[in-house]
Amino acid sequence: MVTVHDVAARSGVSIATVSRTLREPHRVSDDTRVRVLAAVDELGYRPNRAASSLRRGRTGVIALVVPDIENPYFASMTKGAQVMCRARGYGLVVVDTTERAEIEDEEVRALRSQTDGLIIASSRLSDERLTEIADAAPCVLVNRRLTGPGEAVPSVTIDEETGVEAAVAHLYDLGHRGLLYVGGPSRSWSQARRSAAIAEAAASRAGLHLVQVSDCVPTSEGGRAVAREALATGATAVIAYNDLVAAGLLAQWTELGVRVPDDLSLVGFDDTFVTGLVTPPLTSVGVDLRELGDAAVELLLDRIDRPDANAEGNDRTVVPRLVVRASTAAPGAR
Amino acid sequence: MVTVHDVAARSGVSIATVSRTLREPHRVSDDTRVRVLAAVDELGYRPNRAASSLRRGRTGVIALVVPDIENPYFASMTKGAQVMCRARGYGLVVVDTTERAEIEDEEVRALRSQTDGLIIASSRLSDERLTEIADAAPCVLVNRRLTGPGEAVPSVTIDEETGVEAAVAHLYDLGHRGLLYVGGPSRSWSQARRSAAIAEAAASRAGLHLVQVSDCVPTSEGGRAVAREALATGATAVIAYNDLVAAGLLAQWTELGVRVPDDLSLVGFDDTFVTGLVTPPLTSVGVDLRELGDAAVELLLDRIDRPDANAEGNDRTVVPRLVVRASTAAPGAR
DNA sequence: TCGATCGATGTAAACGTTATTACCCTAGTG
DNA sequence: CACTAGGGTAATAACGTTTACATCGATCGA
Numbered sequence: 001m002v003t004v005h006d007v008a009a010r011s012g013v014s015i016a017t018v019s020r021t022l023r024e025p026h027r028v029s030d031d032t033r034v035r036v037l038a039a040v041d042e043l044g045y046r047p048n049r050a051a052s053s054l055r056r057g058r059t060g061v062i063a064l065v066v067p068d069i070e071n072p073y074f075a076s077m078t079k080g081a082q083v084m085c086r087a088r089g090y091g092l093v094v095v096d097t098t099e100r101a102e103i104e105d106e107e108v109r110a111l112r113s114q115t116d117g118l119i120i121a122s123s124r125l126s127d128e129r130l131t132e133i134a135d136a137a138p139c140v141l142v143n144r145r146l147t148g149p150g151e152a153v154p155s156v157t158i159d160e161e162t163g164v165e166a167a168v169a170h171l172y173d174l175g176h177r178g179l180l181y182v183g184g185p186s187r188s189w190s191q192a193r194r195s196a197a198i199a200e201a202a203a204s205r206a207g208l209h210l211v212q213v214s215d216c217v218p219t220s221e222g223g224r225a226v227a228r229e230a231l232a233t234g235a236t237a238v239i240a241y242n243d244l245v246a247a248g249l250l251a252q253w254t255e256l257g258v259r260v261p262d263d264l265s266l267v268g269f270d271d272t273f274v275t276g277l278v279t280p281p282l283t284s285v286g287v288d289l290r291e292l293g294d295a296a297v298e299l300l301l302d303r304i305d306r307p308d309a310n311a312e313g314n315d316r317t318v319v320p321r322l323v324v325r326a327s328t329a330a331p332g333a334r
Numbered sequence: 335m336v337t338v339h340d341v342a343a344r345s346g347v348s349i350a351t352v353s354r355t356l357r358e359p360h361r362v363s364d365d366t367r368v369r370v371l372a373a374v375d376e377l378g379y380r381p382n383r384a385a386s387s388l389r390r391g392r393t394g395v396i397a398l399v400v401p402d403i404e405n406p407y408f409a410s411m412t413k414g415a416q417v418m419c420r421a422r423g424y425g426l427v428v429v430d431t432t433e434r435a436e437i438e439d440e441e442v443r444a445l446r447s448q449t450d451g452l453i454i455a456s457s458r459l460s461d462e463r464l465t466e467i468a469d470a471a472p473c474v475l476v477n478r479r480l481t482g483p484g485e486a487v488p489s490v491t492i493d494e495e496t497g498v499e500a501a502v503a504h505l506y507d508l509g510h511r512g513l514l515y516v517g518g519p520s521r522s523w524s525q526a527r528r529s530a531a532i533a534e535a536a537a538s539r540a541g542l543h544l545v546q547v548s549d550c551v552p553t554s555e556g557g558r559a560v561a562r563e564a565l566a567t568g569a570t571a572v573i574a575y576n577d578l579v580a581a582g583l584l585a586q587w588t589e590l591g592v593r594v595p596d597d598l599s600l601v602g603f604d605d606t607f608v609t610g611l612v613t614p615p616l617t618s619v620g621v622d623l624r625e626l627g628d629a630a631v632e633l634l635l636d637r638i639d640r641p642d643a644n645a646e647g648n649d650r651t652v653v654p655r656l657v658v659r660a661s662t663a664a665p666g667a668r
Numbered sequence: 669t670c671g672a673t674c675g676a677t678g679t680a681a682a683c684g685t686t687a688t689t690a691c692c693c694t695a696g697t698g
Numbered sequence: 699c700a701c702t703a704g705g706g707t708a709a710t711a712a713c714g715t716t717t718a719c720a721t722c723g724a725t726c727g728a
Binding site for chain 2: 001046048049050051053059061070072076078079082083091093094095096098110113114220221244248250251254255273274277278279281
Binding site: 003004015016019020052054 | 683684685686687
């Protein structure tokens with residue numbers, strides 16, 4: 001292993017100067033700098049991260065905790081986070097909790113002391129636990145906002161109301177009056193918000209009849225499972241908890257001979273790449289998920305690098321767009 | 335921050351004993367052990383990873399380098415790797431190279447000195463470069479095997495021949511005699527192997543006519559783009575480079591009024607969750623991708639933890655299964 | 669009973685980096 | 699010319715762990 005000492009010896013300076021050359025280049029004279037950098041290059045020197053972390057009390061690494069990396073939603077988020085981390089010179093460790101709160105708790109506990117900060121996406125933990133964690137380490141929540149008065153845990157959330165409003169408006173304007181919302185797990189924070197937002201959006205529209213079913217398993221299998229039940233409601237338009245559920249509904253309906261959008265319009269959530277995989281391509285409302293990851297990293301790193309700069313600007317809200325594809329049309333269009 | 339010193343003070347022993355209690359519990363007496371562990375618990379002590387790494391020359395972290403974490407293929411692999419790492423007490427840092435060789439090179443260079451080992455999946459780097467990397471750090475390749483004689487870079491690969499053979503046999507037995515293979519990027523190692531294996535499997539079957547197109551972009555858009563061209567070949571059965579391409583073909587064909595499997599049979603590769611999303615569900619040949627990640631981690635950690643135990647047992651081959659779903663049937667079945 | 673052995677614990681020296689302090693040397697100022 | 703200011707560099711002390719070695723009883727065999 002090549003260390004500062006080797007570089008120092010080779011370039012005829014002290015180890016202090018080597019370190020300074022790399023950390024604060026402007027503080028050394030021009031010719032020492034080139035000499036040191038040359039030696040660094042020739043020897044292939046790379047500062048030992050462990051040593052650096054130990055001395056500085058900073059690891060240069062942040063952690064992203066997600067429930068399930070196989071879920072395209074979190075995969076995209078991770079991608080965004082990854083790119084931003086690279087740009088800012090930070091490492092990213094991704095942890096998959098397999099949707100289990102106790103694993104999340106355990107991992108978070110382990111990570112908080114060994115990283116510079118945490119991003120926790122769609123957490124399964126209680127408000128109390130999260131507050132406690134945020135007290136102990138820089139922390140950004142995604143898809144979760146703590147409600148307490150004094151709480152100031154930074155978070156990145158989606159403006160569900162706006163997204164839902166756009167979806168409902170779209171369907172209403174097409175002429176739909178019977179609307180079904182196939183909701184996800186009732187314990188989910190996003191589900192609660194979406195459900196409430198849909199109720200509100202529906203209530204404000206004359207003649208619109210809304211039915212909600214909930215606790216659909218948020219996968220395509222879940223969608224398949226409720227496909228018949230959904231038909232039975234007599235709705236002409238369906239909004240699904242997410243794209244996967246929508247895909248499942250679509251697949252099952254197709255097998256049952258129900259045609260989309262001729263017989264039934266369908267809107268998904270999250271606008272993942274799944275929308276382009278199915279036939280017809282799915283109208284969906286969602287944010288750029290990479291941007292979500294991006295934003296979380298940015299928020300966290302700003303907190304870390306510029307400590308107590310501004311206790312304000314804690315939260316970021318990302319506004320979703322409705323992307324209209326081929327799964328929605330006027331009712332009875334055929 | 336609570337350190338060994340705090341724990342030592344609290345439990346009335348020296349820091350050495352604290353460290354030993356945690357690393358080699360059998361080497362301390364029973365009552366000291368319980369006393370120390372109690373103190374650890376009460377104080378919430380967690381050994382500082384940076385310090386530990388520095389001293390031991392081991393980080394307890396391995397890296398997984400993938401071209402694209404958004405690709406369900408690598409997402410599943412990552413999941414498998416993640417779970418295995420957790421089980422073995424290692425941390426996992428996932429790096430997405432966004433399919434760019436120069437980023438892969440750069441990241442690998444940075445990671446090899448700061449982790450205990452590397453897993454490089456579907457690498458874009460040259461054989462020479464990979465050999466060089468493997469010389470400098472424990473390394474396992476996935477979906478790549480170095481061919482040189484003395485080369486002994488451990489790898490996990492898929493037995494493409496067996497998988498392809500099963501797919502071709504399935505279609506042939508259904509009665510198909512005109513077969514099209516829609517191949518992926520010609521620079522891809524997997525593509526080369528699949529293409530060769532299909533040619534071989536086809537050659538051994540009387541009356542089977544094989545056409546290959548290649549350089550299809552390995553996404554659903556890529557599949558859509560070649561959908562018409564595929565029809566023009568007159569084949570009655572199509573094998574696609576992967577499930578995404580198959581999904582694209584399927585979507586475009588559906589829009590063109592071509593029905594699967596009535597008019598055309600379709601087989602995908604990799605058996606990702608995409609197979610269940612589309613209509614009809616896709617017949618696909620692939621391995622359990624989590625197992626692939628699993629195996630890579632296991633191979634790597636065995637190398638790290640039991641150094642030079644066995645230079646043999648370097649490679650692991652995973653045998654894919656053909657999962658028959660609804661996208662394949664006898665030709666002219668309708 | 670005495671030395672050898674062994675088990676349990678303590679002491680202290682690393683690991684490679686960075687930050688603080690001290691130093692030197694040159695240039696500027698009265 | 700003496701004195702100071704200040705830029706550039708060197709020496710050195712941490713950071714928290716782990717581990718080789720030393721120490722000290724106690725046990726055991728002769």
